[in-house]
Amino acid sequence: MINNQGHYAIRMDGALYVCRGDKIEEVEDLTNIRGNRLFVSDLDGAISRAMTIEAPYKYAEVMVKKHLQEAGEFDEPITVVTHWKKKKDANATDIFFTALATRLYYQYIDQIKAHEDSILLFPLYSVLYGVLKRMRMRGPDISAVIFQHDRYADLIIGSGKRIFYANRRVAFDENEEQISSLWGMVMSDIEQTEKGFRIKVKKILMLNWLNSHAGPNLTGDTDHELSYMKEEALFLNGESFSVSFLKALRMQSASDSVSGTIEKASYCFQRSLPCLNIIFFLFILTFIIGCLWCDHKAGLIETDLKNRRAQVSVPVMGDDISNIPSYEDHFAFIKELEQYRKSPSFKQLINDLSSSFPEGMLADIVKADYNGNELNVEVFARIKAPFDTAYKSCQRFSRAMLRKGYTLEKSEFNTAIQESRFLVRFKKG
Numbered sequence: 001m002i003n004n005q006g007h008y009a010i011r012m013d014g015a016l017y018v019c020r021g022d023k024i025e026e027v028e029d030l031t032n033i034r035g036n037r038l039f040v041s042d043l044d045g046a047i048s049r050a051m052t053i054e055a056p057y058k059y060a061e062v063m064v065k066k067h068l069q070e071a072g073e074f075d076e077p078i079t080v081v082t083h084w085k086k087k088k089d090a091n092a093t094d095i096f097f098t099a100l101a102t103r104l105y106y107q108y109i110d111q112i113k114a115h116e117d118s119i120l121l122f123p124l125y126s127v128l129y130g131v132l133k134r135m136r137m138r139g140p141d142i143s144a145v146i147f148q149h150d151r152y153a154d155l156i157i158g159s160g161k162r163i164f165y166a167n168r169r170v171a172f173d174e175n176e177e178q179i180s181s182l183w184g185m186v187m188s189d190i191e192q193t194e195k196g197f198r199i200k201v202k203k204i205l206m207l208n209w210l211n212s213h214a215g216p217n218l219t220g221d222t223d224h225e226l227s228y229m230k231e232e233a234l235f236l237n238g239e240s241f242s243v244s245f246l247k248a249l250r251m252q253s254a255s256d257s258v259s260g261t262i263e264k265a266s267y268c269f270q271r272s273l274p275c276l277n278i279i280f281f282l283f284i285l286t287f288i289i290g291c292l293w294c295d296h297k298a299g300l301i302e303t304d305l306k307n308r309r310a311q312v313s314v315p316v317m318g319d320d321i322s323n324i325p326s327y328e329d330h331f332a333f334i335k336e337l338e339q340y341r342k343s344p345s346f347k348q349l350i351n352d353l354s355s356s357f358p359e360g361m362l363a364d365i366v367k368a369d370y371n372g373n374e375l376n377v378e379v380f381a382r383i384k385a386p387f388d389t390a391y392k393s394c395q396r397f398s399r400a401m402l403r404k405g406y407t408l409e410k411s412e413f414n415t416a417i418q419e420s421r422f423l424v425r426f427k428k429g
Helices: 057-070 102-114 124-134 176-197 245-249 261-312 327-342 346-356 387-403
Strands: 008-012 015-020 023-027 037-041 047-053 078-089 092-101 119-123 142-149 152-158 163-170 201-208 225-228 232-236 239-243 361-371 374-383 407-415 420-428
Touching: 008 245, 037 124, 047 057, 047 078, 047 152, 057 078, 057 092, 078 102, 078 124, 092 102, 092 124, 092 163, 102 119, 119 124, 124 142, 124 152, 124 163, 124 201, 124 245, 142 176, 142 245, 152 176, 163 176, 176 201, 201 245, 232 245, 346 361, 346 374, 346 387, 374 387, 387 407, 387 420
Parallel strands: 008 037, 023 232, 037 119, 142 201, 201 225
Antiparallel strands: 008 015, 015 023, 047 092, 047 163, 078 092, 142 152, 152 163, 232 239, 361 374, 374 420, 407 420
């Protein structure tokens, strides 16, 4: 869910509204809106349907376009936005979609991309579908969501696993008789869907908007449970309205938007910036406190070191200490002795080399250099043998030295017809 109270732009019945907290106002277009928003629109003339298409799953949208154009619903290229789709069999697909003119669809997309803030686009029926999915239904119970506004009623029927019906009904005007006729058409759609699919709608959930009318009268109908989503107060031009549609918007997820992945990521990141700023501030504060603590500990250690040096430097009364080396000199001498103790002796080096020499190999020069506790060895040797035999002997020698703890630094191999020479450099320590 998106906790996004008050951050909405809503285009409904030809008017564009922007919500700021509990206040709502009408604006001309998206350029008049500032800040990151969820933009919900009925997409001006779009149609939303649920149907079974005789086509494989991946070609369902293509066949929907063809079907709508052949039926005369559109006389120009169209874009199909899929809300739900399920494979029925190899050549049949159930699909719930919103279709609109491609020209209009890209007008929306271009306006949103040109906006300086992050805006996510939600078709109206994706919101109603989100409400249907999140209703508390028991098992396979079927429910209906009705959104009545102005002289329109948008209806969707289904469960969490399937959509059976979706459509908009329109009254000629908003007088009482026409609105009553509108509810009659909606209830007739529910009954026909029940008969056509042999299902039973258990629950009907009503949503309202600024200009909604009272719901249908279901007195005596015990099969349908009519409920209303919780309303909240919105103020438009100083007048208060009780509206439930905003609660439906707060039930939506960013993944329900038809905007691209980049737009969704940008929106979520910008909405998270306040939390990220707090986390960053706490990190900086923790770092500063840590630095001060480390500085304090370093001061204590330095003080303790000075005290210990003073204790070590205190002379014994009566002794001649003019020629006694300081403890630092003793420590350096002991450290050097420890390094020499750990270094391999020259005798050990000769033993390692002689035990590693293969048959036929003669060492001309062996150079050993001690650098602290590190021993560097260079071996110049020759083998009187053909190339293949000499090269393999050189490799055996290197591997034998590696097994004794030496590290191979350099290896050069030169060959003649009956004799090969090579230079090998090792390091140990």
